[in-house]
Amino acid sequence: MTTFASFYLNHCDLRASAVDLLAVTTSEGWRPGIGDPTFLGWFTVFAYFAAAVPCFLTFRHELAFQRDPLTARSAPFLRPHLWLGLSILLVLLGFNKQLDLQSAITSIGRGIARSGGWYEHRRTLQALFILVFFLATLAGQSTAAFLERCARISRASSSPTSSGNE
Numbered sequence: 001m002t003t004f005a006s007f008y009l010n011h012c013d014l015r016a017s018a019v020d021l022l023a024v025t026t027s028e029g030w031r032p033g034i035g036d037p038t039f040l041g042w043f044t045v046f047a048y049f050a051a052a053v054p055c056f057l058t059f060r061h062e063l064a065f066q067r068d069p070l071t072a073r074s075a076p077f078l079r080p081h082l083w084l085g086l087s088i089l090l091v092l093l094g095f096n097k098q099l100d101l102q103s104a105i106t107s108i109g110r111g112i113a114r115s116g117g118w119y120e121h122r123r124t125l126q127a128l129f130i131l132v133f134f135l136a137t138l139a140g141q142s143t144a145a146f147l148e149r150c151a152r153i154s155r156a157s158s159s160p161t162s163s164g165n166e
Contacts, residue, residue: 035100048094059083
């Protein structure tokens with residue numbers, strides 16, 4: 001079995017031509033490089049990175065707003081970590097757009113399946129993976145909705161207007 005690192009070291013040359021700099025999936029596997037060297041490809045990468053900047057700035061703003069004692073009362077309504085997660089996701093999507101990393105993961109998985117002898121059962125494993133991913137997403141969404149509801153109830157019970165002391 002060839003690992004990604006050994007494949008990379010055996011097939012990469014520092015004297016590469018412009019064509020060799022393209023990310024390619026061959027019969028031997030994935031080769032790193034630029035996945036989409038067109039104007040539209042680079043524009044998409046720039047758009048991902050540009051969208052990540054306001055998300056990160058919003059994260060910093062909401063985090064500071066949460067920590068300020070004068071504005072802490074409205075802090076439960078803020079979601080700074082959501083904005084941080086979005087900014088990280090957008091940066092990762094920008095890198096993936098040009099490096100074509102999903103092809104690398106697919107190629108590595110295919111190599112592992114072939115060397116493990118279970119490549120012929122891949123359809124069953126793919127269906128199982130999709131089912132597990134769906135159930136994990138459903139569980140995550142349910143947990144997030146439950147926690148949001150608990151936080152909303154907690155905020156409502158601790159607000160001064162709900163205690164009747166007006």
